[in-house]
Amino acid sequence: ASNSNDFGFDKNQLLQDLVSPTVPLRARGLYTLRRGVMKKGHPLRNEETIKSIFPTIEKQLKDEETFVFMNAIFCLESIADVFPHLVIETLANQFPQKNESLSLKVGQVLMLCARRTGPGLVHSSDGNLCGHFIKAFARGCQHQSVLVQASSLSDLSTFVEALSFGCFPWFTDIVETVRSSWQAHKPIPVRRAASYTAYKIVQTMGK
Numbered sequence: 001a002s003n004s005n006d007f008g009f010d011k012n013q014l015l016q017d018l019v020s021p022t023v024p025l026r027a028r029g030l031y032t033l034r035r036g037v038m039k040k041g042h043p044l045r046n047e048e049t050i051k052s053i054f055p056t057i058e059k060q061l062k063d064e065e066t067f068v069f070m071n072a073i074f075c076l077e078s079i080a081d082v083f084p085h086l087v088i089e090t091l092a093n094q095f096p097q098k099n100e101s102l103s104l105k106v107g108q109v110l111m112l113c114a115r116r117t118g119p120g121l122v123h124s125s126d127g128n129l130c131g132h133f134i135k136a137f138a139r140g141c142q143h144q145s146v147l148v149q150a151s152s153l154s155d156l157s158t159f160v161e162a163l164s165f166g167c168f169p170w171f172t173d174i175v176e177t178v179r180s181s182w183q184a185h186k187p188i189p190v191r192r193a194a195s196y197t198a199y200k201i202v203q204t205m206g207k
Helices: 011-018 022-035 045-059 066-082 084-092 101-118 128-138 146-181 190-204
Strands: none
Touching: 011 022, 011 045, 022 045, 022 066, 045 066, 045 084, 066 084, 066 101, 084 101, 084 128, 101 128, 101 146, 128 146, 146 190
């Protein structure tokens, strides 16, 4: 196993950065963590280490600075590539945000995570994790922004297409999300997105 010096890594410095009152330092700590997890053999690519640091990462998700928040999101997305069972629920719970633009960015991260992790979501050590994504997109369909609603349905259709029968335990929830989005009072872009989602469900799952 590689030691910290092989990567020029200082864990104490990382922990100091993550709890620093200075925004750029906290962002640097999150960036360091993200880069470390992505490197094979790095001391941060360790489940117990991530578990010990995770509460500190969660605190960054509550930061009012969008810069810090998004760095925390990207950090969770990187960890999900290796240890999805540790972070997927927390990551999915960040969608949607009150802000429309921020919601769309988080949605993009969720879809990137789903595409890259794929079967790891269905066969993780904590069981099938697809439900966290499906619930997140269902919440997005209740957002006040029409764009976020339509985007959530689009993401849901892509997610079903990518994960296929991994989504089956939540089939009723998926159909209910589509059905509720078809209501007459919903804007046309939302109903159109719901129709496309229904089409993708049938196309993916058949009978």
